[in-house]
Amino acid sequence: MNEAWLEQIAWTPDGLVPAIVQDHASGKVLMFAWMNREALAETARSGTAVFWSRSRGRLWRKGEQSGHVQMVHEIRLDCDADCVLLRVEQAGGIACHTGRERCFYRLLDGESWRTVEPVLKDPADIYGDSGA
Amino acid sequence: MNEAWLEQIAWTPDGLVPAIVQDHASGKVLMFAWMNREALAETARSGTAVFWSRSRGRLWRKGEQSGHVQMVHEIRLDCDADCVLLRVEQAGGIACHTGRERCFYRLLDGESWRTVEPVLKDPADIYGDSGA
Numbered sequence: 015m016n017e018a019w020l021e022q023i024a025w026t027p028d029g030l031v032p033a034i035v036q037d038h039a040s041g042k043v044l045m046f047a048w049m050n051r052e053a054l055a056e057t058a059r060s061g062t063a064v065f066w067s068r069s070r071g072r073l074w075r076k077g078e079q080s081g082h083v084q085m086v087h088e089i090r091l092d093c094d095a096d097c098v099l100l101r102v103e104q105a106g107g108i109a110c111h112t113g114r115e116r117c118f119y120r121l122l123d124g125e126s127w128r129t130v131e132p133v134l135k136d137p138a139d140i141y142g143d144s145g146a
Numbered sequence: 147m148n149e150a151w152l153e154q155i156a157w158t159p160d161g162l163v164p165a166i167v168q169d170h171a172s173g174k175v176l177m178f179a180w181m182n183r184e185a186l187a188e189t190a191r192s193g194t195a196v197f198w199s200r201s202r203g204r205l206w207r208k209g210e211q212s213g214h215v216q217m218v219h220e221i222r223l224d225c226d227a228d229c230v231l232l233r234v235e236q237a238g239g240i241a242c243h244t245g246r247e248r249c250f251y252r253l254l255d256g257e258s259w260r261t262v263e264p265v266l267k268d269p270a271d272i273y274g275d276s277g278a
Contacts, residue, residue: 018257019254019259034178036173036175040173041172041173041174043166043175046164046166046224088253090250091254092178092251093243097178097249097250099175111225112225117226117229118222118224118231120224121222122190122220125150125151126150126151127223
């Protein structure tokens with residue numbers, strides 16, 4: 015992976031770049047995650063979104079468990095080359111692990127965060143419960 | 147600033163949270179920046195976007211030099227509480243310091259980043275040149 019376009023990215027000291035994921039049709043911002051070099055290269059090559067899971071310390075092929083893969087329509091880079099933007103088609107219409115359409119489901123209402131988007135599918139039905 | 151809603155945010159060890167800025171009308175993602183506690187509190191209080199400039203090490207009231215302020219229509223928080231999303235009205239129609247509508251003006255085209263958005267105003271006219 016010595017592609018010049020990957021070299022142009024201002025990776026963090028940890029080798030990551032933040033990624034914003036937006037629905038290509040509705041324009042809704044679905045989620046925010048991180049990518050390492052391998053994740054971004056695989057995303058570009060495969061056309062489906064791959065991130066770096068900081069909590070699990072491994073590549074995270076979005077939808078690998080849930081089936082909620084993201085087909086990538088375009089990848090953009092910002093002026094400082096330190097953030098990428100993906101426009102995707104969200105399989106199943108659910109991007110969030112809580113079973114909601116998207117992760118940004120809390121709205122600041124006065125001085126509290128109010129949940130404004132419904133759970134579309136029980137996470138237990140998405141990910142299965144233990145051994146079931 | 148002991149507001150409970152600020153306590154709910156999963157601040158980085160440096161006391162920051164990433165912020166995505168989206169145009170409230172077009173849905174376009176305009177820019178990506180960082181906020182500290184003070185920046186987010188002031189954004190919520192004032193209704194105009196304030197960030198933390200990591201390069202300058204100080205609060206950055208968006209538009210303080212350019213006049214390109216961002217009037218905040220809503221603030222959202224994601225499932226992990228580690229990213230905020232602002233929907234804003236962009237004064238002057240220019241969010242990027244390069245004089246473009248937005249920072250995400252480079253599109254991955256094969257194996258290179260291609261600039262796909264025009265400069266709307268010369269940065270020298272936005273920020274002034276030395277002493278002029």
